[in-house]
Amino acid sequence: MTADGFFDDVYCLPDPNMSPTRWLQCHRLAGLSALGPRDSRIPATTGRLARQLCTLRFSLEQVRIAFGGHQEKTEDFVRALMEEDRLLPQRQERALLVRLVEAFLSRADWRERDILEMMLQYFKEAEQGFFPGDDGASPVKECREELARLESLRASDLHAYERALDGLISEAKGGLLGLMPARRFLVNRSERFPRLDEGCLRLLVSGLGQAMGVPSAFCDGFSVFPPEPENLWNALLGEARRIWSARGISLALKPLEKASLYLLECLPLEKGGNASFVRYLIEREDAYRAVLSTCYASREKQLQVLQNELDRYNVLPEYSSRQLELSESEMRLFLYAFFLRPDVIEAIAQREQQKDIYRRIPGLGFRAHLPRVLHEVQNIFGYVTPESVQGIVNQLHIDAADVIRLIASYKQFSADRGGDVIIYVCKGTACFLRGQPELSRKIADEIMADEGQVGRRGVQFIEMDCFGVCHLAPVIKTRDTFLGKRKAEDIPVLLEQLLKGPSYENRLVFLERIRRELAPGRCSEPLKDFTVKSVIIGEAGRRDTFQSRFDQERERLGGYEGVSLQLDDRGHVFACVNGARECLGRLVPDSLCFRYSMPDGSSSLGALLLDGAGQVQEVVHAPLPFPAEELRYTVKPQAYVSDGLVQVERFEGTSQLGVYTANALILVRPSGGYVLVELSGPPNAAPPEREEGLRVRGAMGETSEALSFLRFQDRLLLGFAAGNGKHPESVDDYLAVGGYGAVRKILGLDGAPPWSPEAIVREITNAKLRGRGGAGFPTGRKWEGMRKAVCTVLDKDENQDRIKLIVANGDEGDPGAFMDRTLIQERPHQVLEGMIIAAVAVGASYGVIYVRKEYEDAVRRLENAIFQARRKGFLGRNIFGVEGLHFDVDIRLGAGAFVAGEKRAIMRAIEGQAAEPTLNAPSNTQRGLWGKPTLLNNVETFANVPLIIQKGARWYASQGTENTGGSKIFSVAGIVRQTGLVEVRFGRTLQDIIHICGGIQDGKRLAGVQIGGPSGAILSLTGIRAYLLHTPLDFDAFDDVGAMLGSGGLVFIGEDDDVVRLARHFTDWLAEESCGQCPACFLGARSLGLNLDVILHGEGTSDHIHSLWAKSDAIKAGSQCGLGMTASNPVTSALRFFPHAFLRYVLANPRLDRLELFKTLEALRLITRENVERISKRRREVVGSSFTLKKHLLRNLVAELERGDQVRPGQPPQKGRFLDLLQIPEHEVGARDVSLELDLEGSDQEARIGWNIG
Structure with a gap:
C-alpha cells in the first residue's frame, strides 16, 4: 500500500493472471483500508460483520473482473485455490471458499442481494475464521455473534432486517473496484x-x-x-x-x-x-x-x-x-x-446485456433487450425522453422508428413528460362500480385538467386498467402506496398532502418518524429543538391520585429543565444530563396530550393513551373522574381532537378534557407508571397526522383470510404447501412443508424410478387439468403436442440451437381479476415447481414468466424466489443434481396491453415487438417464442401441477366435474360482504361463493355478476335467470348458457348498479385495448360505444338496439383473434340478461310512442313480430304485423322497472310511462297478454316518419 492510502497498481487493477495467493493478499490489503459502515440502515451491532462483508464483496468482484467469463482461467484459478494450503491450511475452509467463488462466478447477473446472502451463508458455515487474510481486528467470535443477531432480527422485525440488508448491499457497493481505498484516502486527509x-x-x-x-x-x-x-x-x-x-x-x-x-x-x-x-x-x-x-x-x-x-x-x-x-x-x-x-442509457444497456438469458439463448438480437431497457428508462425519467430514444438507438443499434413504435404500442410507456405528482386511478370493473368515475371527475375538477394531462401545480392523474386489489375498490395509487375505498370528498385533502408531503409539525409525529428510521441499536443525535420545560411523574388516573416524586428525581439526576432529548430505535427517550444519558421512559406514539386549567388558576398537563382505533386505553393525570370500568368495556371511549380541544365520546356524552398540545410527550417509565414531559418552545397544536397508505400484500394476507372466510372453501391449490405464509418467497420455508417434492418424485430422487416424459403428460391428462387462463383447453393435450414437437431452425432465426421454451402467462389483463397476482406473490415456488415439471415433461430448457408491470410487489417476491431456487440448484444447469438437466427462468414485465394475453401477441411482447396477434401464424408448439416450440400456460395452471403429481391424477380428477378436474380460484369483488380470493371445486355454484363471502352487503340487493372479464359476460342472477346461481361452475356449463367462465374474475353487481353504463365502460376499454389490425374490432367497439351513448342520453330507439346486435355480430365475424371475437360479449350479454336496463333508457326518450315501444321490445328479443295474413282469391296476402307481449314477461318487466325506480330516486320513474304507453292499468299487469296490430299502411307511414339513430 502506498503512503497516501492507495493500493499499489497491481492491487488496484484486477490481474487476468492473478493467482490465489495474490488474490488473498489483495483481500488482506482491502480489509486494512475498509472503512466502518456509514449506512444508517445497518444495525449498530453488526459493524464488524459489515466490514468483513464489504471486503469479501470487493475480493469476489476482483475475481469476476479479472477472468471476465474465461472458463479455462476460472477453472484453473478454482483448482489452484483448492490447493492453496499455505494461507488456507484447513481443507474444509478451502472447499467452502471454492464453493462460494464458483457460485458467484456461475452467473453474471446475480443481484446484489443474492451475493450478500451467499456471503452470509459462507460466513455461517465457516468454522476456522470468516475469511483468510483477516488482520485479527475482528475476532471470529464477535463476528459470529453479530451474524446471530442479524439472523434473529429476521424473525423479530422483518422490516428492520430488510432495511439492514439494503444497507449492507449499499455499503458493499461503495467498496467495489478502487472505491474502498479511494474513500479511505479522502477520509484521512488532514486539511x-x-x-x-x-x-x-x-x-x-x-x-x-x-x-x-x-x-x-x-x-x-x-x-x-x-x-x-x-x-x-x-x-x-x-x-x-x-x-x-x-x-x-x-x-x-x-x-x-x-x-x-x-x-x-x-x-x-x-x-x-x-x-x-x-x-x-x-x-x-x-x-x-x-x-x-x-x-x-x-x-x-x-x-x-x-x-x-x-x-x-x-x-x-x-x-x-x-x-x-x-x-x-x-x-x-x-x-x-x-x-x-x-451515461444513464449506456449503463442500463450494459446491465441488460449481462443477463444470463442471453448466454443461455445466444444470438438473440438487441430487440430482446428493448422492453427491459424501456421499463428502466420510464422508471427513471417518468417518460421516454428524446435523448433516451437516441441513446437506445446508439446502444442497441435499433432503428428509431422501431423504438417509437414499441413505445406507442404499450400504455406503460409514454413519450410525453408526466406531472410532478402523478395519481393513478384504477378503472377496473369493481372500482368502476364502486365510484371510480366520481373519483376521476373530482380529481379533474381539482387540478383543472383531464385524464392524462398535467394540471395545476404539476398534478397529473392517469386511469389504469386494474391494480389487482379489487377487494379495496375504489383504489388510487400514489408513488408506491395503494389507498383503498376512497371517496370523491377525500380528494382535496389527499392532493394537499401529496403536494406538501407529510407534515412533521406535530412533535410526537416528528419523534415517531425518527424512531422508525433508526436501525436497531442506534440512537439519534441530541435533538436541540427538543428541550425539557417540565416533567410530571406519576401513575394513571386523576390528578389527585398522583404522588409526585419529581423533586426527588430532580435532586438525584440534577434536574431536567433545559436539557436536550435523544431517542433510540425502541422508542426510549433519554435526557442528556451533564454529559450522561438518563432514560426517562418509552415513548407512547398513540396518545393525546392536553392542558387544562386548575381551580387556583394554574394549568396542568394530562394525557390519553389510545389504541390504533382511537379508543382510550389509559388516562393519565385527568381533570375529570374517569371510572376504571369504562376502560374495561369491549367498546371503550373514543378520543379525538376537534377545534383544538381533546374530546372523549363516553356513554353519558361528550367530555372535553382540555386544549390539545403537541408540546408534550407521554412516556412509560422503566420502573412503572408514566412520565409527562413538557417541551419548551412556542405553542404547538399541530394535529397528530399519520403517514397513511397500504402496501398491498395480495388477497392472501388481507382480512379475507379470516377463518370464517376459509371455512367453506376448497383449498386444494392454495392449501398445498402453504406453510405459515410469513416468508412465501423463502425456499427453505417451502421445502419445510414439502415443496419441490413433486420434482424430486418425477426425477426419482426419493428412491423410486424416475418418470418418463410420457408418464408425466399422461398423469396431467388423466387429472383432467384444463388451462386456467380463460379458454379451458385441456392441458394434457397441449403438453403432448409440445412433447412431440420438433424444433425447426431457419436461417433467419437469431438463435440456431434446437431448444424448446416455456412461457407462463401472469399478465392477467381482465379487470376484476387478481388470482395470478396472489399466486405469484404468495405461492411463487409452487409456480416455479410446476414449470420445472413441465420442462421435464416437454423437454424445455428455458422459461419466461410474463407478469404485469403494475404487480411490483409480486414481481419482487417472484424474483426473490427465483434467485433463491437458483442458489439451491433448483434452477440453472444440472438442476437438482441431475447431470444434463438444464432449466432456468427469466421474468419479463408487461407494459399495459390487454391484447398481449393472446397466444401470439404475448410472444411478440417478450421478443420486444408490438403486442399484436400474428395472422395465419403457426401454432406456438411449432414456432413460438424466438421461433422455438413454446409451451404457453397460465401461472395458475402451472401451480396445479405439483398438486397433481403429489396427490395423483385420480384424486385430482375426482375433485371436479366430468370433464374438468380440481378447483378454480376466483377473485371476488363487488357487493358481497367479504371480498378476496375464493377457491372452490369445479361443480360448485355462484350461490356457494356468495355464501362463502358472507352473503350480500346490508342495504344491497343482488342483480347479477360480471364474470370472466371483458371476454366473459354480464349475467342476471334474479327472476327468470335465478337458475344461474345454481349452475355448476364449469367451462362447459357456462358455455352452454352463453357465458364464459374466463380466468376467474367475479364482480357481483347490485340493483343500483347501472348495467348499460357498465357495458359502455367495457366498450371504451376494449376499443382502447384493440391492437387495431382488424377494423371490425377496432372500429366496431367504438361504434358500439357511440350507439350506447345515444341510448344513455335518452335518445335511443329500436334501431339503436338492432344496431347493437348487428355490430356485435360483425365484430365477431370480422376479428382474427380470440380477443376480438369476444369483444362484443359485454354488450350482447347485457342485452340478453338485462333487457329491462336498456328498456329503461329507451323509455326516457320523449318521442317514444306505443308502436316504437313494441319495436324496442322486439329489438330486445322479448317479443316477436308475426305477419297478419288475409286469404284473397285463394292467395295468402300479408296485410300487416302483430306484436304480443306475454303476460309473464310483462309482469317481470314491470317489476324490474319498479325496482329501478326505487334504487334510482334521482331519475324520472319509468314504470308509469311504460304502462301508459302500453295502455294498460297497473292492476291488470300479468292478467293478460298485450298486443299491437299494425297494418301495412301504418307501417309505411311509420317508416316515412323515421328515427334518427345518430
Missing part, C-alpha cells in the same frame, strides 16, 4: 474545506480517477475542468479503458454508477450536513433518481430539482440536526460531481 469549492472537486476527481485505475498524473493534467461533467467523465473513462484493455480486461460500468456520490460523502468538509445529504441521496432511491432524471435537462432544471431534494431533506426529522444550505455555486459544483458517472 478541511469550509465549503464545496474547486479544490474539493479536484480532490474528488483525483479519487475517482484512482478508483478507476487512472494515475493521479492524468487527473492533475487538467488545468481547467471541462464545463460539462460528461466531458470530464468521458476523458476519465477513455483513459481507464485504455489501461484496462492493455491488461486484457474490460471495465464494467455498474460499480461506477454511484462512485462519485460515495466519494462526495467522504470529502473533508467542515459542513457536517454535506455528508449527511449525500448519504440521503445514496440511501433513498427515489431522491437519487429524481436528481438523476435531470441528466439530459438544462442546468436550471437540474438546480431546481436539486433544491427540491435539499428542501425535502431539511424537513425530514431524522436529518433535523444536520440541516444543510448550499449556495448556487456550491449546488453547481455538487451537480458537476454528481454527474461524473456513466
Whole structure:
C-alpha cells in the first residue's frame, strides 16, 4: 500500500493472471483500508460483520473482473485455490471458499442481494475464521455473534432486517473496484474545506480517477475542468479503458454508477450536513433518481430539482440536526460531481446485456433487450425522453422508428413528460362500480385538467386498467402506496398532502418518524429543538391520585429543565444530563396530550393513551373522574381532537378534557407508571397526522383470510404447501412443508424410478387439468403436442440451437381479476415447481414468466424466489443434481396491453415487438417464442401441477366435474360482504361463493355478476335467470348458457348498479385495448360505444338496439383473434340478461310512442313480430304485423322497472310511462297478454316518419 492510502497498481487493477495467493493478499490489503459502515440502515451491532462483508464483496468482484467469463482461467484459478494450503491450511475452509467463488462466478447477473446472502451463508458455515487474510481486528467470535443477531432480527422485525440488508448491499457497493481505498484516502486527509469549492472537486476527481485505475498524473493534467461533467467523465473513462484493455480486461460500468456520490460523502468538509445529504441521496432511491432524471435537462432544471431534494431533506426529522444550505455555486459544483458517472442509457444497456438469458439463448438480437431497457428508462425519467430514444438507438443499434413504435404500442410507456405528482386511478370493473368515475371527475375538477394531462401545480392523474386489489375498490395509487375505498370528498385533502408531503409539525409525529428510521441499536443525535420545560411523574388516573416524586428525581439526576432529548430505535427517550444519558421512559406514539386549567388558576398537563382505533386505553393525570370500568368495556371511549380541544365520546356524552398540545410527550417509565414531559418552545397544536397508505400484500394476507372466510372453501391449490405464509418467497420455508417434492418424485430422487416424459403428460391428462387462463383447453393435450414437437431452425432465426421454451402467462389483463397476482406473490415456488415439471415433461430448457408491470410487489417476491431456487440448484444447469438437466427462468414485465394475453401477441411482447396477434401464424408448439416450440400456460395452471403429481391424477380428477378436474380460484369483488380470493371445486355454484363471502352487503340487493372479464359476460342472477346461481361452475356449463367462465374474475353487481353504463365502460376499454389490425374490432367497439351513448342520453330507439346486435355480430365475424371475437360479449350479454336496463333508457326518450315501444321490445328479443295474413282469391296476402307481449314477461318487466325506480330516486320513474304507453292499468299487469296490430299502411307511414339513430 502506498503512503497516501492507495493500493499499489497491481492491487488496484484486477490481474487476468492473478493467482490465489495474490488474490488473498489483495483481500488482506482491502480489509486494512475498509472503512466502518456509514449506512444508517445497518444495525449498530453488526459493524464488524459489515466490514468483513464489504471486503469479501470487493475480493469476489476482483475475481469476476479479472477472468471476465474465461472458463479455462476460472477453472484453473478454482483448482489452484483448492490447493492453496499455505494461507488456507484447513481443507474444509478451502472447499467452502471454492464453493462460494464458483457460485458467484456461475452467473453474471446475480443481484446484489443474492451475493450478500451467499456471503452470509459462507460466513455461517465457516468454522476456522470468516475469511483468510483477516488482520485479527475482528475476532471470529464477535463476528459470529453479530451474524446471530442479524439472523434473529429476521424473525423479530422483518422490516428492520430488510432495511439492514439494503444497507449492507449499499455499503458493499461503495467498496467495489478502487472505491474502498479511494474513500479511505479522502477520509484521512488532514486539511478541511469550509465549503464545496474547486479544490474539493479536484480532490474528488483525483479519487475517482484512482478508483478507476487512472494515475493521479492524468487527473492533475487538467488545468481547467471541462464545463460539462460528461466531458470530464468521458476523458476519465477513455483513459481507464485504455489501461484496462492493455491488461486484457474490460471495465464494467455498474460499480461506477454511484462512485462519485460515495466519494462526495467522504470529502473533508467542515459542513457536517454535506455528508449527511449525500448519504440521503445514496440511501433513498427515489431522491437519487429524481436528481438523476435531470441528466439530459438544462442546468436550471437540474438546480431546481436539486433544491427540491435539499428542501425535502431539511424537513425530514431524522436529518433535523444536520440541516444543510448550499449556495448556487456550491449546488453547481455538487451537480458537476454528481454527474461524473456513466451515461444513464449506456449503463442500463450494459446491465441488460449481462443477463444470463442471453448466454443461455445466444444470438438473440438487441430487440430482446428493448422492453427491459424501456421499463428502466420510464422508471427513471417518468417518460421516454428524446435523448433516451437516441441513446437506445446508439446502444442497441435499433432503428428509431422501431423504438417509437414499441413505445406507442404499450400504455406503460409514454413519450410525453408526466406531472410532478402523478395519481393513478384504477378503472377496473369493481372500482368502476364502486365510484371510480366520481373519483376521476373530482380529481379533474381539482387540478383543472383531464385524464392524462398535467394540471395545476404539476398534478397529473392517469386511469389504469386494474391494480389487482379489487377487494379495496375504489383504489388510487400514489408513488408506491395503494389507498383503498376512497371517496370523491377525500380528494382535496389527499392532493394537499401529496403536494406538501407529510407534515412533521406535530412533535410526537416528528419523534415517531425518527424512531422508525433508526436501525436497531442506534440512537439519534441530541435533538436541540427538543428541550425539557417540565416533567410530571406519576401513575394513571386523576390528578389527585398522583404522588409526585419529581423533586426527588430532580435532586438525584440534577434536574431536567433545559436539557436536550435523544431517542433510540425502541422508542426510549433519554435526557442528556451533564454529559450522561438518563432514560426517562418509552415513548407512547398513540396518545393525546392536553392542558387544562386548575381551580387556583394554574394549568396542568394530562394525557390519553389510545389504541390504533382511537379508543382510550389509559388516562393519565385527568381533570375529570374517569371510572376504571369504562376502560374495561369491549367498546371503550373514543378520543379525538376537534377545534383544538381533546374530546372523549363516553356513554353519558361528550367530555372535553382540555386544549390539545403537541408540546408534550407521554412516556412509560422503566420502573412503572408514566412520565409527562413538557417541551419548551412556542405553542404547538399541530394535529397528530399519520403517514397513511397500504402496501398491498395480495388477497392472501388481507382480512379475507379470516377463518370464517376459509371455512367453506376448497383449498386444494392454495392449501398445498402453504406453510405459515410469513416468508412465501423463502425456499427453505417451502421445502419445510414439502415443496419441490413433486420434482424430486418425477426425477426419482426419493428412491423410486424416475418418470418418463410420457408418464408425466399422461398423469396431467388423466387429472383432467384444463388451462386456467380463460379458454379451458385441456392441458394434457397441449403438453403432448409440445412433447412431440420438433424444433425447426431457419436461417433467419437469431438463435440456431434446437431448444424448446416455456412461457407462463401472469399478465392477467381482465379487470376484476387478481388470482395470478396472489399466486405469484404468495405461492411463487409452487409456480416455479410446476414449470420445472413441465420442462421435464416437454423437454424445455428455458422459461419466461410474463407478469404485469403494475404487480411490483409480486414481481419482487417472484424474483426473490427465483434467485433463491437458483442458489439451491433448483434452477440453472444440472438442476437438482441431475447431470444434463438444464432449466432456468427469466421474468419479463408487461407494459399495459390487454391484447398481449393472446397466444401470439404475448410472444411478440417478450421478443420486444408490438403486442399484436400474428395472422395465419403457426401454432406456438411449432414456432413460438424466438421461433422455438413454446409451451404457453397460465401461472395458475402451472401451480396445479405439483398438486397433481403429489396427490395423483385420480384424486385430482375426482375433485371436479366430468370433464374438468380440481378447483378454480376466483377473485371476488363487488357487493358481497367479504371480498378476496375464493377457491372452490369445479361443480360448485355462484350461490356457494356468495355464501362463502358472507352473503350480500346490508342495504344491497343482488342483480347479477360480471364474470370472466371483458371476454366473459354480464349475467342476471334474479327472476327468470335465478337458475344461474345454481349452475355448476364449469367451462362447459357456462358455455352452454352463453357465458364464459374466463380466468376467474367475479364482480357481483347490485340493483343500483347501472348495467348499460357498465357495458359502455367495457366498450371504451376494449376499443382502447384493440391492437387495431382488424377494423371490425377496432372500429366496431367504438361504434358500439357511440350507439350506447345515444341510448344513455335518452335518445335511443329500436334501431339503436338492432344496431347493437348487428355490430356485435360483425365484430365477431370480422376479428382474427380470440380477443376480438369476444369483444362484443359485454354488450350482447347485457342485452340478453338485462333487457329491462336498456328498456329503461329507451323509455326516457320523449318521442317514444306505443308502436316504437313494441319495436324496442322486439329489438330486445322479448317479443316477436308475426305477419297478419288475409286469404284473397285463394292467395295468402300479408296485410300487416302483430306484436304480443306475454303476460309473464310483462309482469317481470314491470317489476324490474319498479325496482329501478326505487334504487334510482334521482331519475324520472319509468314504470308509469311504460304502462301508459302500453295502455294498460297497473292492476291488470300479468292478467293478460298485450298486443299491437299494425297494418301495412301504418307501417309505411311509420317508416316515412323515421328515427334518427345518430
